[in-house]
Amino acid sequence: MSSRQVDTSGFGAYAGPVLRNEAGAFTFEIADHHLNGADRLHGGMMMTLAAIVLGAVARETAAEKTPGATVRPLSLNCDFVSAGEKGDTVEGRADVTRATRTVLFISGELRVGSRMLMTATGVYAISGAEKA
Amino acid sequence: MRQPLPSPVNVEPPQGWKPSDLHDPFEAYVGPLFEREENGERIFGFIADERHADETGAVHEGMLMTFADAFLGGAAHRGAGERSCVTLSLQASFLTEARAGDFIECRTRIDRTTRAIIFVSGRFSVGEEDVMTATSLWKVLGER
Numbered sequence: 138m139s140s141r142q143v144d145t146s147g148f149g150a151y152a153g154p155v156l157r158n159e160a161g162a163f164t165f166e167i168a169d170h171h172l173n174g175a176d177r178l179h180g181g182m183m184m185t186l187a188a189i190v191l192g193a194v195a196r197e198t199a200a201e202k203t204p205g206a207t208v209r210p211l212s213l214n215c216d217f218v219s220a221g222e223k224g225d226t227v228e229g230r231a232d233v234t235r236a237t238r239t240v241l242f243i244s245g246e247l248r249v250g251s252r253m254l255m256t257a258t259g260v261y262a263i264s265g266a267e268k269a
Numbered sequence: 270m271r272q273p274l275p276s277p278v279n280v281e282p283p284q285g286w287k288p289s290d291l292h293d294p295f296e297a298y299v300g301p302l303f304e305r306e307e308n309g310e311r312i313f314g315f316i317a318d319e320r321h322a323d324e325t326g327a328v329h330e331g332m333l334m335t336f337a338d339a340f341l342g343g344a345a346h347r348g349a350g351e352r353s354c355v356t357l358s359l360q361a362s363f364l365t366e367a368r369a370g371d372f373i374e375c376r377t378r379i380d381r382t383t384r385a386i387i388f389v390s391g392r393f394s395v396g397e398e399d400v401m402t403a404t405s406l407w408k409v410l411g412e413r
Contacts (some may be wrong), residue, residue: 147321151324152299170295171294182335210363212362263317
């Protein structure tokens with residue numbers, strides 16, 4: 138299955154790369170520079186991954202509803218369920234819980250195989266949408 | 270004492286600030302990060318550059334949350350009597366955009382300490398304007 142890189146500019150690319158396959162799943166390989174002092178995946182990098190995965194789904198949802206619409210994060214909540222290790226491949230998914238005209242509620246998770254690393258929810262404002 | 274890790278870019282600290290000693294590879298990778306003392310309180314800061322921003326120049330929420338994790342975690346560690354802590358949960362509210370070139374400061378507060386859990390919040394500002402607030406929960410390792 139082919140994959141393409143998401144969030145390719147600036148911090149998304151600097152901290153990544155994060156790839157997305159044709160089935161819509163996001164993948165990320167843990168390297169040395171992503172670790173904390175205990176050789177686990179750094180909490181900041183985990184939240185960055187959650188921000189990239191939830192943000193990509195939010196942007197895509199907004200753009201489907203209104204071409205040209207963009208999103209801005211209002212809130213992100215991340216729960217640290219277990220730790221990631223160097224060499225692990227992290228898989229991320231996110232779904233739209235609710236979409237209003239101006240706000241998106243997104244829910245997602247990061248896993249390594251069947252082990253849950255993080256659950257996350259985000260609230261995004263839609264901007265650039267046509268006035269109703 | 271372990272040597273602090275170097276950051277990939279050299280950034281002069283603003284006047285009155287010194288570089289933080291970073292021992293987590295990911296913090297060094299996004300750094301340097303700075304700190305200073307103000308009336309006995311430790312304040313943290315970083316200068317956002319193009320590494321931290323997106324294509325519009327807005328600082329990525331992942332970078333802001335990494336900065337939060339680093340220094341809310343430092344506050345939890347001190348609140349737990351220098352014992353090791355791990356992040357259980359962190360919630361961030363993004364009040365307004367921070368931009369590449371901004372100097373972003375973080376002030377932390379211990380909201381409550383129990384034997385096993387530390388509650389820490391943080392306020393993040395650029396100049397006089399708050400850009401993010403965060404609340405977090407930390408587990409003191411080995412306590413129950």
